[in-house]
Amino acid sequence: MNTLHTITVTINGQAYEREVEPRLLLSDFIRHEIGLTGTHVGCEHGVCGACTILFDGEPVRSCIMFAVQANGHEIMTIEGLTPDASEENLHPLQASFREAHGLQCGFCTGGFLMTLLPFLKENPDPSEQDIREAISGNICRCTGYQHIVDAVKIAAAKMEGQ
Amino acid sequence: MKPPPFEYFAPTTLDEALDYMADYGDEAKPLAGGQSLIPTMNFRLAQPEVLVDLNGLAELAYIRPAAGGVSIGAMTRQRSVERSPLVAEQTPLIHETMPYIAHPQIRNRGTFGGNLAHTDPASELPAVATALNARFRAQSRSGQRWLTADEFFVDLFTTALEPEELLVEIVIPPLPARTGYAFHEISRRHGDYALVGVAATVTLDDSGLCEAARLVYFSVGDKPVEAVQATAALAGQKLSAAAIDAAAEIAATQDIDPPGDIHASVAYRRHLAKVLARQVLAAATARAKQD
Numbered sequence: 001m002n003t004l005h006t007i008t009v010t011i012n013g014q015a016y017e018r019e020v021e022p023r024l025l026l027s028d029f030i031r032h033e034i035g036l037t038g039t040h041v042g043c044e045h046g047v048c049g050a051c052t053i054l055f056d057g058e059p060v061r062s063c064i065m066f067a068v069q070a071n072g073h074e075i076m077t078i079e080g081l082t083p084d085a086s087e088e089n090l091h092p093l094q095a096s097f098r099e100a101h102g103l104q105c106g107f108c109t110g111g112f113l114m115t116l117l118p119f120l121k122e123n124p125d126p127s128e129q130d131i132r133e134a135i136s137g138n139i140c141r142c143t144g145y146q147h148i149v150d151a152v153k154i155a156a157a158k159m160e161g162q
Numbered sequence: 163m164k165p166p167p168f169e170y171f172a173p174t175t176l177d178e179a180l181d182y183m184a185d186y187g188d189e190a191k192p193l194a195g196g197q198s199l200i201p202t203m204n205f206r207l208a209q210p211e212v213l214v215d216l217n218g219l220a221e222l223a224y225i226r227p228a229a230g231g232v233s234i235g236a237m238t239r240q241r242s243v244e245r246s247p248l249v250a251e252q253t254p255l256i257h258e259t260m261p262y263i264a265h266p267q268i269r270n271r272g273t274f275g276g277n278l279a280h281t282d283p284a285s286e287l288p289a290v291a292t293a294l295n296a297r298f299r300a301q302s303r304s305g306q307r308w309l310t311a312d313e314f315f316v317d318l319f320t321t322a323l324e325p326e327e328l329l330v331e332i333v334i335p336p337l338p339a340r341t342g343y344a345f346h347e348i349s350r351r352h353g354d355y356a357l358v359g360v361a362a363t364v365t366l367d368d369s370g371l372c373e374a375a376r377l378v379y380f381s382v383g384d385k386p387v388e389a390v391q392a393t394a395a396l397a398g399q400k401l402s403a404a405a406i407d408a409a410a411e412i413a414a415t416q417d418i419d420p421p422g423d424i425h426a427s428v429a430y431r432r433h434l435a436k437v438l439a440r441q442v443l444a445a446a447t448a449r450a451k452q453d
Contacts, residue, residue: 022170044163045201137265
């Protein structure tokens with residue numbers, strides 16, 4: 001039952017090899033095994049969106065996947081957005097959230113950003129309705145969402161020029 | 163909120179997966195997208211001894227034309243179905259339904275076959291598959307069989323699949339000529355389970371009268387509920403606003419027996435069922451006239 005499986009997972013461009021129990025959730029693998037704690041764990045049943053990561057480029061909820069399923073796959077977490085973790089080099093999406101007060105406590109923010117990164121690539125000029133639809137799977141209890149929607153509009157304008 | 167221990171197998175071919183299912187029988191659960199199974203395990207409402215992960219079965223991830231309709235491999239991601247030009251062209255009712263299923267993050271992982279085999283009474287696809295006369299191919303080590311939607315959906319979270327069987331393919335036949343379709347649901351928030359939802363198809367005869375109609379609800383019973391008395395009342399009729407209104411009344415008061423819970427009372431669900439029936443029958447009729 002507790003057979004360990006050896007997996008190799010690429011996270012933010014770096015390959016990691018670890019031995020895992022099948023029942024280890026991908027969110028816990030990222031946080032506890034790899035030490036990347038920017039991926040937050042809210043509800044642990046796929047409802048809140050705080051644990052959203054990019055799995056082979058697509059946003060998914062890491063709390064309802066097993067780490068063993070990530071074997072051979074590529075993951076990007078919130079830490080991959082600003083590799084040198086410097087304030088000057090914030091991703092335009094992060095800078096826009098700061099500018100528009102798109103966060104208060106910040107617990108949900110990583111999940112929002114990982115959801116929005118591929119969304120803005122596919123929809124460089126989204127309408128307010130598109131934005132609200134895109135973030136419908138991420139829960140924020142502080143902002144009331146309006147400032148998040150504002151931040152996404154600012155980010156879209158910033159990223160269009162790039 | 164951590165899942166219980168289990169043994170994990172990751173076959174890379176269907177034959178290998180069917181061997182595991184045959185060997186472990188009742189102890190094994192197939193793991194498709196896991197978007198319902200893993201939360202259930204996190205809550206420890208499910209404690210399977212063995213998980214057979216189907217995500218390595220590339221042979222079950224496809225969308226192909228099939229005799230004027232579409233054939234969809236069970237392990238096709240919901241997001242792929244949503245984005246498929248073939249699905250949009252050949253079976254637009256499914257195309258229109260996909261965005262209502264949970265959220266993009268869930269649809270990126272969730273599979274078309276997994277959703278149907280899970281048979282959540284509040285799920286959209288079982289009702290739509292019923293309205294479209296979908297056929298289901300089940301396979302085990304000893305062979306395969308085809309099932310209709312009526313045969314496949316048995317009860318609450320229960321299909322006709324035997325423990326050693328896997329759902330491998332779903333075939334959606336083409337709609338007949340002069341047929342329109344529509345889908346609608348009411349939920350508190352986008353992506354939530356619907357309080358009531360319904361799918362409809364309407365086929366007109368040469369003279370523009372109703373030849374046949376289907377009206378299939380979800381979230382009003384243990385499995386998809388077809389409003390047979392309502393649609394029988396429409397057969398041979400001119401689909402006027404009054405006729406549609408009368409059929410919607412029959413559907414909401416005689417065809418369904420919805421539950422009441424903290425989300426919606428029985429009376430509210432009946433009210434929604436009537437309003438939605440009116441809307442989808444009118445929309446499907448308008449489309450049938452253009453078809």
